[in-house]
Amino acid sequence: MRHFSREVDVLIVGGGPAGLGAAIAVKENGIDNLLVLERANFLGGILGQCIHNGFGLHRFGEELTGPEYAQRDIDRVKELGIEIQTETMVLSVGEDLVVSAVSSKNGMQLIKAKAIILAMGCRERPRGALGTPGTRCAGIYSAGTAQQFVNLEGYMPGKRVVILGSGDIGLIMARRMTLQGAKVLACVELMPYSSGLNRNIVQCLQDYDIPLYLSHTVIDIKGKDRLTGVTIAKVDDNRQPIPGSEKDLECDTLLLSVGLIPENELSQGAGVDLSPLTSGPVVDDSFQTSIPGIFTCGNVLHVHDLVDYVSEESFKAGRSAAQYIKGLLPPADTVQVLDGEGVRGTVPQRIRLGQEESIALMFRPSGVFRNAVCTVTSGGRQIARKRAQIFTPGEMVTINLKKEEVAALSDSVTVSIERSK
Amino acid sequence: MYTDILIIGAGVIGCAVARELSAYEASITVLDRACDVSEGASKANTGLVHAGFDAEPGSMKAKTNVRGAAMFQDLCEELGVPYVQNGALVVGFEEEDRFVLEGLLKRGEENKVEGLKILSGKEALKLEPNLNPNISYALSIPSAGITSPYELTFALADHAAVNGVSFQFNQEVKNLNLDEDGLWRVTTNQGEFTAKILINCAGEQSAVLHNMISAEPLHIIHRRGQYYLLDRIQPVPFERTVFQCPTKMGKGVVVSRTVHNNMIIGPTAEDIEDGQDTSTTAEGLKTVVEKSCLTWPGLALRSTISNFSGIRAHEKGGDFIIGEVNGAKGAYEAVGIESPGLSAAPAIGEMLRGLIVKKEGLQKKASFVPPIKRPKPFNEMTVEEQAKAVEENPLHGHIVCRCEVVTEEEIRQAIRRPVGATTLDGVKRRVRAGMGRCQGGFCSPKVIDILSEELNLPKTEITKSGGQSYLLTGNITDALKGEE
Secondary structure, X not given: OOOOOEEEEEEEEOXXXXXXXXXXXXXXXXXXXXXXXXXXXXXXXXXXXXXXXXXXXXXXXXXXXXXXXXXXXXXXXXXOOOEEEOOOEEEEEOOOOEEEEXXXXXXXXXXXXXXXXXXXXXXXXXXXXXXXXXXXXXXXXXXXXXXXXXXXXXXXXXXXXXXXXXXXHHHHHHHHHHHXXXXXXXXXXXXXXXXXXXXXXXXXXXXXXXXXXXXXXXXXXXXOOEOXXXXXXXXXXXXXXXXXXXXXXXXXXXXXXXXXXXXXXXXXXXXXXXXXXOOOEOOEOOOEOOXXXXXEOHHHOOOOOOHXXXXXXXXXXXXXXXXXXXXXXXXXXXXXXXXXXXXXEEEOOEEEOOOOOXXXXXXXXXXXXXXXXXXEEXXXXXXXXXXXXXXXXXXOEEEEEOHHHHHOOOOOEEEEEEEOO | OEEEEEEXXXXXXXXXXXXHHOOEOOOEEEEOOOOOOOOOHHHOOOOEEOOOOOOOOOOHHHHHHHHHHHHHHHHHHHHOOOEEOOOEEEEEOOOOHHHHHHHHHHHHHHOOOOOOEEEEHHHHHHHOOOOOOOOOEEEEEOOOEEEOHHHHHHHHHHHHHHOOOEEEOOOOEEEEEEOOOOOEEEEEOOOEEEEEEEEEOOHHHHHHHHHHHOOOOOOEEEXXXXXXXXXXXXXXXXXXXEEEOOEXXXXXXXXXXXXXXXXXXXXXXXXXXXOOOXXXXXXXXXXXXXXXXXHOXXXXXXHEEEEEEEEXXXXXXXXXXXXXXXXXXXXXXXXXXXXXXXXXXXXXXXXXXXXXXXXXXXXXXXXXXXXXXXXXXXXXXXXXXXXXXXXXXXXXXXXXXXXXXXXXXXXXHHHHOOOOOOOHHHHHXXXXXXXXXXXXXXXXXXXXXXXXXXXXXXXXXXXXXXXXXXXXXXXXXXXXXXXX
């Protein structure tokens, strides 16, 4: 028999916005024996380095900085007396809901949980994953790493900057580096549209006269020791560089903002089914994964645009875990949620039958659709519909199923985007 | 500065020779122009321990490869360096490839490589089901192996260092002269060294140095090889290293697992002018992928974590040149050490040591310090071992690199080794912090902190890989002052 350091009802892996939100909901739904494990020496996750404002508009109706947003959840967690261990790294999550974690303070712990909420967040796609050729010099960072240097450590990673990719962190860092005295030469985006929020394009690039090159990419990286320049080129419809369109930019820094990847090594180790589309676990509408008792929420499930939605999702996942502990979440038959035309990676992937609650379906459009309609159909019937001037991969779409539609479900559900006629 | 023996080049060959000679009564200094051990070809190759079937029978390559490969198991065991005898296959896709494979088999038998066997495509697929089903024949080489080339080089250097060898980095040799009093005078960018015995193990630069002291010039062709490295999260598709049968279309690429269970694919072979141009190219990387897909149709580039290139020092004559430098008293060399140089390294070290000890009449030291055994990486420990490690040293409880699970204590130890890490890349190659899928995105700020603390240097002085490869350009307030 294995010796457990302790047993808990709910164990939450990660103390970022998703983990904190889930913890609050677990406790508020009547479960007291819960534990949050966080690998950093502070709570709030990546919000701590997001010192710009714009957080909390949806949830609090006001504009907060990242640390301010996080502090509200941290305060609530403390108020509720929820136990937290920081500087504690979870090394494995077992199918049997046994978690191993290590820290300097508590050594190695084996913790048996009745339910686990995975809230590990995501990481940035590095240069190596792009296959960009060139030298392996210093001065190439993912945007989030640069953000950590500037905002947490107080150091500048460089002076003349090119940004590859137009993800939100890259856009935010274009402004941040500029304000801190660096020259940002360009933001280069492979796709014909930005993957960041429109408000960030305006406030972080346009307001500072930083050009955004759409349908362009970096095709060469130069510099023996430190980066000395990059070559950018226009790309064709197949994203291949167009000969003759090359342009050299002299810079000492290349920041990458080319996508976020849910960090699911622990989920994979546990044997949780993952979706190739979201790179996150497959869940039902209670945010339960393929392993009973393992729940998940936040960017480890699918990458969100706004932390407000991460919190919203984490409250639901936390509440589900509490219900599961109380025996109020029995196994149920489910129907599948399918991606139709123009839709990629809808979460949740399954809906439980025989319940009466509204459900939010979230997904990213697979391209840019102007003046279009998002529809949800089931059994040949349209059960929800949302019109928008533009649907774009940079902005996640949420479409709600009314509770009477959920109650009436008997067949799989398909989400699609149609251009208006 | 005077030293009895001066070795130029701190790659796997220079370090192997230094370690062999460190058992003898002599002061030994190793110079390298880079900031660390193993910064040239030794860090950027496939990491294969070739069995020796490929080299021309009777050549220096064949001789040192076969002998070196036979030494690997014990050497890696002694030094605590990963080594796996995983076997290899050379695969062909055409009926006529059988003749080529039979030629290789014959050559291998002449080189006294044991266990070689021709397999049918069906037999090969039984051994390695993820191979391209169109395989016609394969040559099986059970004695082939894999190692970690830079970890081997670090271990050789550490062992030499604990036996008194001095390592001097950032020393670029500008001139070599033999004094009237019979001493070698070596001028570098930093100063001057004198030595009784000179050993040229300068890899890509070895012919340049040779030509400074010899009337019989040598010529090195810089042959670049590009690679992709894949994330070890994906299951290893082949246990064995898989070569492609050489055809009239050229030499194929290798698909191999590494000792850390990453997959490595490559290399290309491009002759280039600049022996230090280790950049990769779109064309080269495309070739690697196209050729690798032939062996491994299931290859998915989704999981690449890095691409890089290494430069092989190919001497025009095609063979290794090992021994005394003709007409240069007290000078020895290992020139043109390309593949299978890693496999041959232990034998080259042994051979040069034997020659030098005899010629120069060196005496064995009364005591030879055994190698410091490399501690088991935290990541490879059982849960019980991990628990014990953290109990003994709480810094093992702080995981700095989350992808590869590397602890703060391991990073500090990498810096404190006899020939310790001084750079971000040095830490990465010694203990794998930053070697994983996020490529140091999360851990590099922390590793910079630790380097700065251990080396007592400001963070702005910490580099990625020496020279001007600074990671930070100043603190944020200085950056603003610059604007005024």
